[in-house]
Amino acid sequence: MAIGLDVAQPPEPENPEDYDYETCPFYGSLSVRGQVIEGQVVSTEMQRTVIVEREYEVKVPKYDRQMKRRSRIPAHVPEVLEPLSTGDDVKIAETRPLSKTKSHVVVEVTSEGGED
Template sequence: MAIGLDVPLPSEPQNPEEYDYEKCPFYGQLPVRGQTRSGTVVSTDMAKTVIVEQEYDVFVPKYDRYMKRRSRIPAHVPGVLDSLEVGDEVKIAETRPISKTKSHVVVELLGGDA
């Protein structure tokens, strides 16, 4: 609850001298604000970044049916949550822009391999 969300606080960083406190919402100065979303990790190829995919249904009035859509959101991974893999369910929160494409940060690991 230290960041204003009802998420468990992860353990302290292993190496405090080398830890990036500037981009950590738990032990640093990164404020979280705005929306929180949950989704599935679909890519872990980049360093300190994951791609979170969220599927949702959109109603199409012309055909009177629902169509599936998806959003792919790049999110920063703080060092204390570094053990994410493809298929993990995570919760992400909106924050200030961290880089050109990243404006979200991972705040909780909900489950693995859905």
């Protein structure tokens, strides 16, 4: 296991000869480093990619209040994870750049809230 997090190992790939080991943190050579972020899946329109949205609070010193912000992060979904749906809560981890916009990979599905 190339991943250094405390997550459950998904089942083995069904077709080992057709599996993309290059972009898998569980059975392949993709190393995970940096941030681990929790968020909710808001889009599953792309192949092997989901958009994860997370909310966080930022202090506004002028008004001495907290303001909610959102960020949307594209993340790669390894083939060994079950298909994700909108509303699922996931953990994503930072990796090397996988494409122009993707630098994160889904490592765990914490709860399923599928709206589809």
